[in-house]
Amino acid sequence: MVNSTVVATLTIYVNPTIGNDANAGTRLNPYKTITRALKVTTTPKVIQLACGTYNTASGEIFPLIIPVGVMLIGHEATKGQGIVISGSGKYESESFGIQNITLVLLNYAQLMGVTVVNPTKKGTGVWIESTSPILANNTFTKCGREAVFVSGSAKPLIQENVFLENGVSGLVMAGDSKGEVLNNFFQKNLLGIAISDYVECNVLKNTFIENRNAIALSRDARPILRNNLIENNIQTGLLVNGNAAPDLGNPQNPGGNIFRDNGQFDIENATSAHLLSVSNNLNYTKVKGIIEFINPTEDIVPVSVNTDFSDMAGHWAMAFVEALHKNNLMNGFPDGTFRPEAPITRAEYADVIARSFQLPSGKKIRKFTDVKRSFWASSAIERAASMEFISAFPDGTFRPMQNLTRIQTIVSLVNGLKLSGGNPNILGVFGDSAQIPSAATKAVAVATENLLIVNYPQIKLLEPLRDITRAEVAACIYQALVASGKQKPISSPYIVNPNVEIASDTEVMTHWAAGFIQALLKMGLTHGFAHETFEPDKPITRAQYAALVAVCFNPTAKHPATEFTDVPKDFWAYNAIKIAAQAGFVGGFRDRTFRPEQNVLRLQVIVSLVNGLGLKAADNNSLLGLSDHNIIPSYARSAVATATQNKIVVNYPDSKQFHPNREATRGEVAAMVYQALVVVRQTPSINSPYIFSHS
Numbered sequence: 001m002v003n004s005t006v007v008a009t010l011t012i013y014v015n016p017t018i019g020n021d022a023n024a025g026t027r028l029n030p031y032k033t034i035t036r037a038l039k040v041t042t043t044p045k046v047i048q049l050a051c052g053t054y055n056t057a058s059g060e061i062f063p064l065i066i067p068v069g070v071m072l073i074g075h076e077a078t079k080g081q082g083i084v085i086s087g088s089g090k091y092e093s094e095s096f097g098i099q100n101i102t103l104v105l106l107n108y109a110q111l112m113g114v115t116v117v118n119p120t121k122k123g124t125g126v127w128i129e130s131t132s133p134i135l136a137n138n139t140f141t142k143c144g145r146e147a148v149f150v151s152g153s154a155k156p157l158i159q160e161n162v163f164l165e166n167g168v169s170g171l172v173m174a175g176d177s178k179g180e181v182l183n184n185f186f187q188k189n190l191l192g193i194a195i196s197d198y199v200e201c202n203v204l205k206n207t208f209i210e211n212r213n214a215i216a217l218s219r220d221a222r223p224i225l226r227n228n229l230i231e232n233n234i235q236t237g238l239l240v241n242g243n244a245a246p247d248l249g250n251p252q253n254p255g256g257n258i259f260r261d262n263g264q265f266d267i268e269n270a271t272s273a274h275l276l277s278v279s280n281n282l283n284y285t286k287v288k289g290i291i292e293f294i295n296p297t298e299d300i301v302p303v304s305v306n307t308d309f310s311d312m313a314g315h316w317a318m319a320f321v322e323a324l325h326k327n328n329l330m331n332g333f334p335d336g337t338f339r340p341e342a343p344i345t346r347a348e349y350a351d352v353i354a355r356s357f358q359l360p361s362g363k364k365i366r367k368f369t370d371v372k373r374s375f376w377a378s379s380a381i382e383r384a385a386s387m388e389f390i391s392a393f394p395d396g397t398f399r400p401m402q403n404l405t406r407i408q409t410i411v412s413l414v415n416g417l418k419l420s421g422g423n424p425n426i427l428g429v430f431g432d433s434a435q436i437p438s439a440a441t442k443a444v445a446v447a448t449e450n451l452l453i454v455n456y457p458q459i460k461l462l463e464p465l466r467d468i469t470r471a472e473v474a475a476c477i478y479q480a481l482v483a484s485g486k487q488k489p490i491s492s493p494y495i496v497n498p499n500v501e502i503a504s505d506t507e508v509m510t511h512w513a514a515g516f517i518q519a520l521l522k523m524g525l526t527h528g529f530a531h532e533t534f535e536p537d538k539p540i541t542r543a544q545y546a547a548l549v550a551v552c553f554n555p556t557a558k559h560p561a562t563e564f565t566d567v568p569k570d571f572w573a574y575n576a577i578k579i580a581a582q583a584g585f586v587g588g589f590r591d592r593t594f595r596p597e598q599n600v601l602r603l604q605v606i607v608s609l610v611n612g613l614g615l616k617a618a619d620n621n622s623l624l625g626l627s628d629h630n631i632i633p634s635y636a637r638s639a640v641a642t643a644t645q646n647k648i649v650v651n652y653p654d655s656k657q658f659h660p661n662r663e664a665t666r667g668e669v670a671a672m673v674y675q676a677l678v679v680v681r682q683t684p685s686i687n688s689p690y691i692f693s694h695s
Contacts, residue, residue: 012037015050016058033059034085038067049074049114051082062089063101063127066109074113076137079162086117093129095151095175100124100144105133105156112136118143121167128154132179136160143167146194151175159183163192170211173199173221180204186211190514192233195221195244202226208233212518214262217244226253231260237282238267240275240289249278251294259283267291285488288497309338316456317471319490320478329355330474340471346390347377347400349409349473353389354380356477357416357484361386368398375400389416407440407464409473413452413480414443422446423551424576429496430462438569440464452479453496460496511536512652513667515686516674520552536667543573543596545605545669546586550576552673553680555583555612564594571596585612603636603660605669609648609676610639618645626658626692636660648675649692656692 012025019032031037034054037047047070054060064085066072074083091101100123102116110133116125123144126135130152139162140147146169150156154177162185163170169191171181181203186192192211193203200222208214208230215230216239217223224247230237237259240246249255259266259282266282269275269289278294308325309332312318321338324330330352332338365385371378381398384390389412392398413419422445427433429448436444444462447453454475455461468476479495481487511517513536540548549555559582567577577594580586585608588594622641623629632640640658643649650671651657664672675691677683 010040010042010045012040012045012047013050014047014054016052016054017050019050021059034064034072035059035061038064038070046071046073049083051075053084053086055084055086060085060087062087063091063104065104066106066111066133068106069108070106071110071112072103072114073110074115076113078113079137079139079160080114080116081139082115083113084115084117086119088118088120088123091127093127093151095129099127099149101127102143103127104129105131105135107131107133109133110136111138113138115139115141116143116147117141118145120144124149125166128156128177130154130175132156134159138162139164140170141165146170146172147189148172149174150177150179152177155179157182161185163187163189165189169194172196173201175199177201181206185209186214191216194218195223197221199223203228208237210234213237213239215239216241217246218242219244221246223247225255225257227256229258229260230266231258231262233262235263236265236268237262239265240267240269240271242271243273244271245273245275248276248280249294250276251278254279256280257282259286262286287489290492309336311337312340315340315471316492316494317454317475319492320454320475321471323478323487323490324352324356324474330470330477338470340474341469343403343467344470344473345401346398346404347375347381349404349412350384350390350400351377351380352473352477353387353412353416354383356481357387357389359387359416366392366396368392368396370397371400384416387416388418389413403467404473405464406462406466406468406472407437407444409468409476410447410453410464411440411443413476414446417450417480417484419446419450419483421449421551423449424547424573427572429460431458431460432462432464433572434570436462436464438571438574441572442575448496450479450483451495451497452476452483454479454492454494455496456494459494511667512688512690513650513671515688516650516671517667519674519683519686520670536670537665539599539663540666540669541597542586542594542600543571543577544666545600545608545664546580546596547573547576548669548673549583549585549608549612550579552677553583553585553612555579555585557582558584562588562592564588564592566593567596580612583612584614585609599663600669601660602658602662602664602668603632603640605664605672606643606649606660607636607639609672610642613676613680615642615646615679618642625656627654627656628658628660632658632660644692646675646679647691647693648672648679650675650688650690651692652690655690658692 013027013030014037015030019030021032021036023029025031074080088100091099093099100120102118102125104127118125121144125140125143125147128150132155134157136159141164143166145167147163147166148171150173152175156179159182165188170186170189171193173195174197176198179201184206186208187210189211192208192214194216196218198220202224205227209232212234213236214233218241221244255278257280265288266286275291307318307322422442426445426448482489617638618641620637620641622644678685
């Protein structure tokens with residue numbers, strides 16, 4: 001606990017229950033408001049708060065600006081329990097313009113032993129800009145945006161506070177700020193701490209539990225992380241973006257951070273930079289990105305390994321090759337070489353597959369007409385075929401000496417591992433996605449989602465039709481073993497990871513539809529754009545909508561297939577449009593076009609979901625709660641009524657205004673598709689004030 005004992009010339013007492021601003025502000029005759037106490041010109045001073053709620057109803061005028069050297073104290077032992085400062089007012093920041101703030105702390109001000117709440121949607125509890133205050137033993141809860149925002153050249157001491165259930169973040173540090181963040185407790189915030197810009201701060205001995213992401217770094221942040229407990233966070237313990245470079249320990253000063261039971265990743269390094277982790281306790285199967293571990297508590301496949309092959313030293317795929325070679329899954333040549341850039345024949349590939357996977361045989365296969373029993377790889381080919389990794393050409397041949405292509409490898413691994421899913425939107429990560437054969441687009445999407453694809457030297461170039469090299473085969477097969485739980489991940493910058501960093505995207509974190517978007521992302525049902533944003537307020541095209549519907553509902557066909565004149569078979573969403581159309585979610589126009597690049601209207605989304613799911617029609621009285629129900633076309637009124645009764649309609653910012661003829665945004669479609677998934681019991685409900693209810 002921070003020692004709040006100071007020598008002060010004046011102590012002012014405030015009690016919102018029995019006080020009166022006409023009093024003298026003494027212990028026996030306290031003021032009623034903090035606002036009145038702040039008008040006393042004597043400094044330095046201590047303002048001692050009694051239990052109660054300090055809000056506009058009690059006479060407070062927000063924001064409360066705590067002057068230089070003034071201490072605002074409640075009860076430190078309980079971290080401010082029962083001493084609640086709740087409110088919001090406009091404050092013009094030097095760097096960020098008009099903000100909604102509860103408290104502003106000037107230089108050397110101190111805030112201790114209070115509970116701070118800013119109920120405004122985009123409200124901040126405490127604003128610290130280029131000052132050096134102390135915050136200790138407080139509780140910051142239910143602030144609309146973040147509990148504490150630090151910016152400019154600020155150097156605060158933030159110690160032994162509780163950050164609980166704040167809208168976006170418990171603590172945000174931006175600008176050139178520094179400071180100390182010690183022994184705090186972060187729970188159930190979207191982000192525990194967000195550190196950005198050029199911040200260099202110490203984050204020591206804090207606890208992060210049940211946040212969506214515990215610590216998120218971006219831009220050029222350089223925090224020092226030591227002895228923090230980061231466990232049971234929903235998505236990620238430490239997320240590193242941009243050019244951020246956290247200090248996770250060094251041989252002279254070990255990290256000592258404990259990462260435990262986090263949902264997706266303990267550490268996710270989304271940068272191209274090399275991070276060093278010294279003596280941190282974590283689960284290495286939950287680590288993503290380029291990270292070197294020193295003195296780990298568990299084994300991990302090292303990024304750099306020694307090799308016995310004369311032509312593999314320093315090769316980008318050396319770790320993958322050595323891992324397979326060590327387990328006798330892929331061998332080199334008698335002259336001591338591996339020949340990583342050489343092509344691999346279909347027979348050689350079958351041999352590696354047969355060694356690497358011990359899966360149940362599928363359907364009985366026909367003998368290949370061009371593979372004799374005496375052929376060296378005949379048994380391996382038969383084994384690989386029985387596991388459905390490979391198959392015959394239409395003429396019944398196997399063509400064992402033909403070189404394998406990259407796309408054939410991808411399709412083989414997806415088929416053999418029986419992987420499913422595959423959102424066509426994901427193919428946008430490849431700059432040459434147009435070269436993917438239409439019959440293989442789903443397999444590539446599935447393989448990408450499962451991190452099976454390794455591209456060197458340009459990670460965004462798939463080169464699907466090129467002969468695959470032996471090194472590339474080693475990398476892809478190793479990734480398949482990781483996906484099967486047979487091997488631990490190897491850190492490599494060439495593994496294609498399509499998961500955009502939505503959790504750290506401020507545009508999404510503060511968006512009204514964040515809960516719906518994050519839920520779909522977590523289920524792997526939607527993705528951001530290739531340039532690493534989701535763009536929730538952008539319109540969505542008919543092709544994008546069809547792709548989303550196809551992967552979310554995996555619907556069965558109700559109608560014969562329709563060939564639309566403007567959707568060629570090599571179009572990225574061809575299969576998705578076909579699936580959505582056969583299931584009744586989408587349709588074409590009278591001229592037999594689909595118009596895939598045309599934006600979807602909100603009304604069209606609702607009609608689509610109701611028709612595609614075959615929901616039972618509802619009474620049109622359900623529409624009466626919508627303020628603009630009179631402009632809904634007669635043909636669609638029954639569908640909209642059905643959707644409202646099933647709580648599929650989501651309206652922002654006014655839940656009662658439908659805007660049927662407005663283009664639907666990506667955020668709106670995510671929300672309404674998620675609600676439709678709730679209706680068919682594929683996912684739990686999400687509470688949102690923007691879900692329209694007719695009752």
